[in-house]
Amino acid sequence: MNARALALPVCALAALVVAGCSGAEAETEVVYAAYDGPPTYPDQRPNFAMPAGDLGITSDNGSDTVTLIDLTSGDILGEAPVGRDPVDNDGPHHIAADRKSGFAYVALAYPAPAIATGPHASHGSSVRSGWVQKLSLTNLMPVGEVRVDPNPGDIVLSQDGKRLVVSHFDLARALNPAATLEEKRSTLAVIDAETLAMTGSPEPRFITTCIAPHGLALSRPDGRFVYAACYGEDEVTVVDLDAADGAVEHIKLGPGAGPPGNPSYGPYAVVLDHSGSKVAVSSTESRDVRFFDTATKTMDATLIPTQGAPYFVAFSPDDKTIYIPTQSPDAIVVANAETGSVIGTHMLAGCVAPHEVAMATDTATLYVVCEGDHVGPGAVLAVDATSFEVRSTWPVGVYPDRILALPPP
Amino acid sequence: MKKTVFAIALCAASLSGCASDPGDPTIVNETAVEHGAFLFSDPSASAAPGNAFACATCHLATDDAAATRIYPGAVMAGVVSRPSYWGGEELDLLRSINACRFYFMSDSKAWEPGDELADAMYAYLTSLPAEHVDAVPFSVVQAVADLPAGDKAAGKTVYDRACATCHGGMNTGTGRLTTVAPIIPKETLAEHAADGFTDDQQRVVFIEKIRHGGFLGYGGTMPPFSLEAMSDAELADLLAYLELY
Numbered sequence: 001m002n003a004r005a006l007a008l009p010v011c012a013l014a015a016l017v018v019a020g021c022s023g024a025e026a027e028t029e030v031v032y033a034a035y036d037g038p039p040t041y042p043d044q045r046p047n048f049a050m051p052a053g054d055l056g057i058t059s060d061n062g063s064d065t066v067t068l069i070d071l072t073s074g075d076i077l078g079e080a081p082v083g084r085d086p087v088d089n090d091g092p093h094h095i096a097a098d099r100k101s102g103f104a105y106v107a108l109a110y111p112a113p114a115i116a117t118g119p120h121a122s123h124g125s126s127v128r129s130g131w132v133q134k135l136s137l138t139n140l141m142p143v144g145e146v147r148v149d150p151n152p153g154d155i156v157l158s159q160d161g162k163r164l165v166v167s168h169f170d171l172a173r174a175l176n177p178a179a180t181l182e183e184k185r186s187t188l189a190v191i192d193a194e195t196l197a198m199t200g201s202p203e204p205r206f207i208t209t210c211i212a213p214h215g216l217a218l219s220r221p222d223g224r225f226v227y228a229a230c231y232g233e234d235e236v237t238v239v240d241l242d243a244a245d246g247a248v249e250h251i252k253l254g255p256g257a258g259p260p261g262n263p264s265y266g267p268y269a270v271v272l273d274h275s276g277s278k279v280a281v282s283s284t285e286s287r288d289v290r291f292f293d294t295a296t297k298t299m300d301a302t303l304i305p306t307q308g309a310p311y312f313v314a315f316s317p318d319d320k321t322i323y324i325p326t327q328s329p330d331a332i333v334v335a336n337a338e339t340g341s342v343i344g345t346h347m348l349a350g351c352v353a354p355h356e357v358a359m360a361t362d363t364a365t366l367y368v369v370c371e372g373d374h375v376g377p378g379a380v381l382a383v384d385a386t387s388f389e390v391r392s393t394w395p396v397g398v399y400p401d402r403i404l405a406l407p408p409p
Numbered sequence: 410m411k412k413t414v415f416a417i418a419l420c421a422a423s424l425s426g427c428a429s430d431p432g433d434p435t436i437v438n439e440t441a442v443e444h445g446a447f448l449f450s451d452p453s454a455s456a457a458p459g460n461a462f463a464c465a466t467c468h469l470a471t472d473d474a475a476a477t478r479i480y481p482g483a484v485m486a487g488v489v490s491r492p493s494y495w496g497g498e499e500l501d502l503l504r505s506i507n508a509c510r511f512y513f514m515s516d517s518k519a520w521e522p523g524d525e526l527a528d529a530m531y532a533y534l535t536s537l538p539a540e541h542v543d544a545v546p547f548s549v550v551q552a553v554a555d556l557p558a559g560d561k562a563a564g565k566t567v568y569d570r571a572c573a574t575c576h577g578g579m580n581t582g583t584g585r586l587t588t589v590a591p592i593i594p595k596e597t598l599a600e601h602a603a604d605g606f607t608d609d610q611q612r613v614v615f616i617e618k619i620r621h622g623g624f625l626g627y628g629g630t631m632p633p634f635s636l637e638a639m640s641d642a643e644l645a646d647l648l649a650y651l652e653l654y
Contacts, residue, residue: 029434035441035528037535041503044492064498086495086508087549087624087633112626141501199519 045139048077050099050408054361055137057404059095059106060397062374066092066106066140067396069380071360071367071405074392080140082106082133090131094154094402097137098161098193100409104135105164105193107152112172132166132189132204134196144196148189148204153214157193158223163241164191165226166204167213174212174232174261181260184211188226190241207246210237211260215269215312219294220276227279227292229267234258236267236281236292236299253281253290253299269312269356273319273337280322280337282310289313289324291337302340306333312356312402317363323385325354325368332357332368332388346388351381358405365391369403445533446470448526449485455514461587462514466574467632471537479571479639481622481632482509487541489534496547496635502534503527512623513630548636550620555613556645564650567643571634579651589630594651612653619644 053072060067060079068077083090090108097104110128130152134144153169168186176184189204211232219225226239233250234257240247258264266285270292273280278300279292289304308326315322315337322337330353334343348354353371360367366385372378378400382392439447448454450465467482488494494505506527507519520527568579572593577585582592591597594615601611622633634644648654 026432027434028437030437030439032444032529033438033440034525035532037441037532039522040528040531041501041522043501045500080500081493081498083498085624086498086505086512087621088626142504 043139043141045080045141046078047139048137050137051077052408055097055099055404055406055408056367056380056394057095057097057104057402057406058369058378058380058396058400059092059402060378060400061091061093061109062089062378062399063397064090064092065397066095066104066135067380067400068137068140069394069396071365071382074382074394076394076396078140079397082135082140082142083108084131084133084145085110092133093152095404096155096157096164097404097406098157099137099406101161101193102137103143103161103193104137104140105155105157105196106133106135107131107148107155107166108133109152109169110150127172130166130168132164132191132196134193142198144198144201146191146196146201146204148191149187149206151186152189153212154216156216156218156226158218159221160223162193163218163223164193165189165216165218165241166191167209167216167228169212169214169231171212171232181211182208184232184261185209186211186213188213188216188228188239188246207239207241207248209239209246209248210235210250213237215267215271215282217270217272217279220272225294227270227272227294229270229281231263231266231268232261234263234265234267236270236279238297249297251292251297251299253283253286269310271313271315273315274317275319278319280313280315282313282324284309284311287326289322289335302338304333304335304340304342307331307345311354314357314359314366316359323357323359323366325357327353327355330354330370332366332383344388346383348381348383348388348390350379350390350393352379355401356403358403359385360405361407367403367405369396369400371399371401374399441529441532442536443533444529445531445536448530449533452514454526454530455510455516456518457515459587459589460514460516461589462575462630464509466586467509467513472540477570478574479567479634479643481571481634481638483545483547484541485534486537487539488537489531490539490542491544493544496549497544502531506530513632515630546635546637549624549633550636551625553613553617553620555609556616556641556648558654559642559645559647559649561646561649561652563643564646564648567639567647568650571639571643571647575631594653608654612648615648615651615653616644619647 051070056069056071058067064083065079067079092106093109095106108131127150130148149168151170153167155166166189170186187206188209191204210230213228215229217227228237230237236251238249253265265283267281268284269282271280281290291300291302306326308329311325313324324333332346351370356369358367366383368381370379377395380394452460469484471486499505510516575586575590576593577583580595621627622631623629
């Protein structure tokens with residue numbers, strides 16, 4: 001129960017007392033009864049029934065939403081807003097998830113105020129902290145969050161679902177002409193996924209890595225090593241999370257690397273193959289896919305040139321074939337991952353700006369997430385992995401940039 | 410448990426040396442719904458020092474045909490049943506309330522279900538008529554641009570309906586709710602002139618502030634006026650009244 005004193009009688013009383021103690025009035029005290037009705041603020045969110053087969057998840061960074069898809073039935077299970085700001089774009093940029101624990105983790109990359117066009121767009125700092133938000137897969141309700149550095153780029157989860165790693169694709173930092181090499185470099189944030197709560201989440205461990213790291217891959221099953229596509233330094237950066245200082249190693253993609261912050265290759269995405277022995281590195285400036293050997297920590301000689309800029313690839317189950325989404329031209333390039341020879345290039349009707357490919361558990365279908373025009377809805381396409389016939393097209397939110405295809409736990 | 414405020418009376422009595430006893434306080438028992446109604450209309454929904462804003466500053470509780478103000482927020486009747494809030498950006502009522510308390514009322518400590526004040530507010534909101542149970546449109550103009558010239562006389566009406574409650578009289582601030590709200594337009598013009606803004610830019614500054622409030626990089630505690638709350642024509646009239654040409 002609570003009580004309040006009514007201000008006016010008290011003030012009047014005080015005045016009268018000071019004036020001569022005459023006409024004193026008793027003050028009024030209000031005593032409130034406790035609420036004793038049904039539970040307050042019941043959860044009114046729609047619940048999403050997890051499918052028996054593969055679950056598709058997209059992060060739609062232009063519409064502040066996450067979309068869930070039953071990839072077997074083809075049903076859109078639902079789309080829900082995420083983020084912390086009820087007006088501005090929260091920029092949900094990439095997402096990781098674990099069906100066993102029932103949680104997804106989305107990186108919120110708040111844009112610079114320049115999204116607004118008023119005179120204040122150029123005012124103040126364009127550096128806004130990023131956040132990682134933990135969502136219940138049941139209804140996409142936020143159940144935890146923690147602040148990270150500005151411009152989170154990629155987010156990956158260890159196989160046991162416990163370790164989250166976030167890159168920071170901080171181009172503003174990278175392009176600061178007055179900064180030293182170390183000052184241009186951004187961090188990786190390492191987060192204990194289980195400790196995330198809506199308040200009081202432990203601060204992540206931050207490890208300075210390289211200039212504008214973007215795509216990330218974690219070693220399996222231990223999640224000990226992080227392989228980062230280091231856009232601003234034309235390299236793969238390896239971080240040992242068991243080492244106190246991260247034991248950061250920098251491996252150039254090849255000869256002729258650009259000066260810091262001005263890449264010649266521009267590695268943007270990395271994907272670890274099923275065996276864990278090599279990482280495919282997609283470079284958007286040199287427009288090719290190269291491979292990093294995780295045992296020797298060297299680049300191998302295999303090279304797949306692509307006409308368009310390559311993004312997040314998928315490997316066949318035997319790791320012999322690689323499916324590469326490219327933009328401008330928009331296509332899926334199929335190549336031999338051992339020799340680098342291109343097997344075919346497929347333009348997909350209804351797919352503008354493919355960003356990532358994922359393979360279905362049954363290996364018969366590829367799922368391709370297509371950014372679209374960044375104004376209207378993007379799309380996820382289900383594509384026959386052999387004929388490349390488009391079987392289904394699902395509209396999702398605006399500017400989707402990740403497709404997860406997760407088997408049941 | 411009950412608490413009361415004796416400080417002023419006791420202090421005054423002590424200073425005067427008067428032995429007069431004001432007597433026992435008069436106890437008034439009220440319900441949780443009444444508690445919520447009080448919170449709705451009182452700044453104490455926020456614990457932030459100096460906060461002058463209440464839910465009722467921006468929201469009507471129920472439809473009121475006699476109301477003349479332009480409210481940036483939606484009518485609250487039916488709010489507990491709505492499927493979404495903030496133009497679809499939020500799905501949870503309490504998160505939405507906490508967003509208001511954070512952005513407009515400067516309280517960073519979120520209410521949780523079971524908190525006394527949160528529960529009282531819920532009791533009150535639940536007691537309101539279920540009149541507007543559908544999601545309420547709330548279209549924020551993200552990219553602002555200049556507007557055609559408006560009507561000055563009509564703009565005075567817009568000012569009185571939308572601005573005067575918080576900012577007081579034009580260029581006087583008479584009756585303003587709090588000194589946190591600048592006297593407009595003169596204080597805002599002076600501030601931005603000092604920052605080197607041109608006259609044309611100053612006009613768009615007002616458009617930007619009215620459309621974005623404290624969001625989209627601007628800062629401050631003002632709410633955004635959506636297209637549903639204030640049309641571009643009304644905004645153009647307001648600019649004319651403020652003599653921003």
